Amino acid sequence: MEWPVFDGSETPLSALIKLSRFYGSDPSFVLAGGGNTSVKEGDLLRVKASGRPLSEADEESFVALRRADLEGLLAQDLGGDAVGREERFKRALLSARQEPEKGQRPSVESVLHHLIPRRFVVHTHPTAVNMLTCSRVAEARVREWFGREVLWVPYVDPGFVLARTLAQALRRYAAETGRDCPPAILMQNHGLVVGGDTPEAVRAATDRIVSKILEKIGSASPAGAFGPVRVPDPSAARRLVEILGPALRGLLADDGDRLKIVSFDDSEAAVALAAGEKGAEAAAGGPLTPDQIVYCTSFPLWFDPPEGASPEELVERLREALKGHEARTRARPHVVLVRGLGLFAAGDTPAAADTVRKIYLDAIRVMAGAARLGGVHYLGPEQRGFIEQWEAEAYRRRVAAGTGPAGRAAGKVAFVTGAAQGVGLAIARDLAAQGAVVALGDINEEGVRKAAREIAERHGPGRALGLALNVADGTSVGEALHRVVRAWGGLDLFVSNAGVLRAGSVKTQPERDFRFVTDVNYTGYFLCVQKAAPILTLQHRARPDSWSDIIQINSKSGLQGSSRNAAYAGSKFGGIGLTQSFAMELVEDGIKVNAVCPGNFLDLPLWTDPENGLFVQYLRAGKVPGARTVEDVRRFYEAKVPMGRGCRIEDLMKAIYYLMEQKYETGQALPVTGGQVMLP
Numbered sequence: 001m002e003w004p005v006f007d008g009s010e011t012p013l014s015a016l017i018k019l020s021r022f023y024g025s026d027p028s029f030v031l032a033g034g035g036n037t038s039v040k041e042g043d044l045l046r047v048k049a050s051g052r053p054l055s056e057a058d059e060e061s062f063v064a065l066r067r068a069d070l071e072g073l074l075a076q077d078l079g080g081d082a083v084g085r086e087e088r089f090k091r092a093l094l095s096a097r098q099e100p101e102k103g104q105r106p107s108v109e110s111v112l113h114h115l116i117p118r119r120f121v122v123h124t125h126p127t128a129v130n131m132l133t134c135s136r137v138a139e140a141r142v143r144e145w146f147g148r149e150v151l152w153v154p155y156v157d158p159g160f161v162l163a164r165t166l167a168q169a170l171r172r173y174a175a176e177t178g179r180d181c182p183p184a185i186l187m188q189n190h191g192l193v194v195g196g197d198t199p200e201a202v203r204a205a206t207d208r209i210v211s212k213i214l215e216k217i218g219s220a221s222p223a224g225a226f227g228p229v230r231v232p233d234p235s236a237a238r239r240l241v242e243i244l245g246p247a248l249r250g251l252l253a254d255d256g257d258r259l260k261i262v263s264f265d266d267s268e269a270a271v272a273l274a275a276g277e278k279g280a281e282a283a284a285g286g287p288l289t290p291d292q293i294v295y296c297t298s299f300p301l302w303f304d305p306p307e308g309a310s311p312e313e314l315v316e317r318l319r320e321a322l323k324g325h326e327a328r329t330r331a332r333p334h335v336v337l338v339r340g341l342g343l344f345a346a347g348d349t350p351a352a353a354d355t356v357r358k359i360y361l362d363a364i365r366v367m368a369g370a371a372r373l374g375g376v377h378y379l380g381p382e383q384r385g386f387i388e389q390w391e392a393e394a395y396r397r398r399v400a401a402g403t404g405p406a407g408r409a410a411g412k413v414a415f416v417t418g419a420a421q422g423v424g425l426a427i428a429r430d431l432a433a434q435g436a437v438v439a440l441g442d443i444n445e446e447g448v449r450k451a452a453r454e455i456a457e458r459h460g461p462g463r464a465l466g467l468a469l470n471v472a473d474g475t476s477v478g479e480a481l482h483r484v485v486r487a488w489g490g491l492d493l494f495v496s497n498a499g500v501l502r503a504g505s506v507k508t509q510p511e512r513d514f515r516f517v518t519d520v521n522y523t524g525y526f527l528c529v530q531k532a533a534p535i536l537t538l539q540h541r542a543r544p545d546s547w548s549d550i551i552q553i554n555s556k557s558g559l560q561g562s563s564r565n566a567a568y569a570g571s572k573f574g575g576i577g578l579t580q581s582f583a584m585e586l587v588e589d590g591i592k593v594n595a596v597c598p599g600n601f602l603d604l605p606l607w608t609d610p611e612n613g614l615f616v617q618y619l620r621a622g623k624v625p626g627a628r629t630v631e632d633v634r635r636f637y638e639a640k641v642p643m644g645r646g647c648r649i650e651d652l653m654k655a656i657y658y659l660m661e662q663k664y665e666t667g668q669a670l671p672v673t674g675g676q677v678m679l680p
Contacts, residue, residue: 001025006199012039012119013046017057019120019199023206024054029124031362032355034291035191038113038121043067047113049104063104069096070114074167078160082386089160111163115170117180118195122202125191125291127362128213128220131369134189134288136377142186145212148177155188155379157386158290162187184209189289189379217369222269225368226276231340237266240305240314240341242482246490246535247315248336250542251322252346257546258411259539261437262489263353266342269364275340280304282371283337286378288363293379293387295359300335300343301325311534315541331388335360348411350437350462350488405459408657410435413491415484417471417528418498420447422606423553426649427495427656432459434657439484439491441469442498471498471524477531490539493660494532496525497553501568501606501614503621514567521571522578525552529582533591540590547590549660552579553652554595554669556677564623572597576669583667592666596655599647599673600637607646643674 004018016039023029023037035054038047046062048054054061073092078085093106107113113121132138142152151173156165166185174180183205185193192209196202214220231237241264249259273279280302287293303321305314326332334356336344343360347353370376379387405411414431418424419440428438432455440455442448445468452466467483470476484491500520502513529550536548557565558572576595583593600614601607607614615630624636638645655672659665671677 003203004199012041013059013062015039015199016046016062016120017059019122019202020048020054020057020061023122023124024057027358027362028128029126030054031125031359032291032295035122035124036107036109036113037123038062038110040067040114040119044098045070045110045114047110048107050107051105060102060104063102063106063110064098065093065096065106065110065114066098067114070111073111073160074115074164082157083389085161086159086390108159109162111160112166112193115163115167116185116193116195118201119197120199120202121193121195122206123191123193124206125289126210127365128210128217128369129186129192130189130289130366131217131220132213132373133186133191134366134377135370135373136375137373138186138188138377141216141373145216146184146209148173149183150209151182151185153185153187153190155190155383157383158190159390162190189377189383191289217372219372220365220369222272222365222368224272225371226273226282227278229271229275229340230277231271231275237341238482240338242485242535243311243314243538244303244305244318244336244338244341244344245485246538247318247542248344248346249489250539250546251315251319252332253543253546258348259413259492259543259546260346260489261348261350261353261413263345263347263350263357264342264486264489265345265357265361267361269361269368270342272368273364274337274342279337280339282367282376285367285376286380287384288366288370288376288378290387291359292363293384296334296345296356296363297329297331298379298384298388299325299329299331299333300337300360301333302337302339304339305341311538312541315538319542344489346489349405351460353488354462405435405463407434407436408661409493412436412493412660413439413484413488414493414495415439415441415481415491415532416495416497417441417469417524420444420451422604423601423649423652424495424497425451426604427497427553427653428464429455430649430653431493432463436493437463437488439465439467439480439487441467441471441480443468443470469498471496471528472519474527474531477527481531481535485535490535491532492539492548494528494536494548494550495553495656496528496550498524499553499555499571501565501617503565503568503614503617503623505564505621506566509567517567518571518574521568522574525575525578529578529593533582533586533589536591537586537589544590547592547663550582550586550591550593551656551659552593552595554579554597556597556599556671556673558595558597558669559671559677559679564621579669580667587666592659594659594666595669596652596659597669597671597673597677598652598655599641599671599676601647601649603646603648641674641676645674647672647674 020037033051033053036048045065049063052061078088194205248262252260287298345353345357409431414436416428419428420442428440432438440448440452449466452464455464467480469480555572557569558576562569579595615633624633627633651672
């Protein structure tokens with residue numbers, strides 16, 4: 001983001017919003033809902049509300065606090081026990097609000113902002129700064145590099161204790177230097193605080209500090225920081241990802257049937273630690289900052305997969321490793337480091353998993369820089385314990401995470417084939433609207449990526465993925481599913497929707513048309529299930545009470561023959577045979593396999609496209625005796641339906657959700673035909 005224009009016409013709050021968005025949009029300064037900013041307006045302090053991201057700052061992101069109340073708070077004795085002290089501190093901050101009816105909760109660092117005698121205050125956690133503040137030699141280097149330009153504050157618990165510590169440090173600084181405040185404050189294992197009477201003053205001081213640190217550290221790359229790396233060959237690495245991702249979705253899941261989103265990362269930083277000779281030792285040191293504890297838990301799980309182990313053996317080894325980790329740390333990890341491979345980050349949503357991933361990658365970079373400076377300063381047991389139990393940080397995490405999507409597919413990962421347009425796109429859109437994370441696959445790569453972007457724009461970043469896919473090519477199917485496993489760990493629902501139709505008489509239809517329809521509709525369904533089933537099987541092995549679904553979008557033509565449409569009807573009849581056979585085999589793996597057989601969709605492009613829609617095809621093939629126009633064909637098919645209309649997408653979706661939600665049906669072909677086809 002470019003530095004905003006400040007032309008003097010801004011109100012103090014609008015200037016603060018611009019300043020907040022600038023630093024909040026830079027991941028090298030702020031990640032997730034971290035960091036906080038403020039502006040002083042006479043007797044009021046406007047400070048960021050807890051859990052609100054700086055990158056999206058607006059007027060409602062800031063809480064107005066009475067400064068006199070904050071000053072009085074510093075003189076209070078809030079008691080010695082941490083839990084009680086911080087609860088009383090929270091109540092005091094809430095009582096200082098000028099407009100309590102808005103329901104906002106002030107940042108726990110509000111008193112810190114009040115103490116600094118400058119109009120604007122920006123507190124961030126720059127990667128470069130934390131490389132210094134998280135090193136064992138930080139205090140000596142701060143004095144050597146910055147002298148009295150920067151105030152150094154040793155680590156103390158955030159909130160009330162930090163505010164009182166800073167107040168004492170500022171008094172000493174003023175007495176020793178004759179200046180009321182330094183341009184910047186560096187806090188051990190915590191970050192950077194900069195004050196200035198103008199936004200430009202804040203930026204100048206910030207740039208000066210960060211550039212000096214980067215100049216002294218040299219390379220900011222984590223490569224080589226944890227010793228020589230040793231990685232598996234690409235095929236072995238891919239195999240591990242495809243086993244461990246689905247397994248972790250189940251093993252890390254909370255109570256209930258919702259599995260985790262698990263994102264895999266093998267970027268330079270992840271591999272530097274996971275494959276580094278000293279990576280396990282570095283990871284075991286513990287957390288470096290409060291944010292790392294809040295989002296990633298204090299310790300990652302380090303997993304060393306035995307060579308040559310079967311998928312079943314790897315799942316059980318991973319299960320035992322997690323049990324041991326939870327016994328030692330009393331917490332389920334959000335980060336799993338796999339020796340030689342990279343890291344898996346887990347969350348309830350793609351956004352939550354991505355936050356965990358980004359914060360731990362930042363921690364790796366910080367560790368690497370601190371190691372180069374002379375060693376890493378980790379947070380100790382008491383410091384960790386305070387953050388782990390601190391209600392304020394739990395609140396911030398909850399607010400930043402939001403409530404999550406709701407709906408009949410909430411928390412599900414779905415894959416829909418043939419999703420660039422028509423029925424497939426309509427299915428994908430409805431699943432996303434009902435809370436699912438959706439992968440869209442289609443041979444039309446440009447179209448499917450555009451469709452995924454549209455869904456993500458509507459429902460949130462990371463909620464949709466557009467993938468090039470040829471269902472009649474097993475390699476293509478496998479590659480698309482691998483991408484899904486890397487992004488989300490696995491899937492809960494596979495909708496085999498891709499299908500084609502070439503109408504024509506058995507007497508005259510070209511062989512190539514028959515093969516084309518059979519390859520896509522029949523062989524393609526087989527290949528999709530063959531590639532998806534191992535992923536779903538691993539999830540069930542990891543969590544036996546979780547079940548997944550494969551649903552084929554079949555047709556009424558799979559239930560009764562169709563004159564001059566043998567290729568299509570035959571492929572759909574065959575699809576029901578596959579569905580029943582798959583269901584019998586895969587039930588032991590916790591996979592339900594069913595088909596939906598919709599009637600004619602009379603209001604979708606498949607039917608109405610003027611160039612190659614089915615109405616046009618049927619007219620050309622002479623399927624409707626006496627029909628001279630497309631409207632003649634439409635009326636002919638509507639007259640066949642007792643309900644008097646064609647099947648709509650909402651009719652189809654009710655059937656899909658029914659098949660997902662019911663627990664005692666598999667191998668079924670569910671008609672949705674308006675009574676045109678009735679099962680005996």
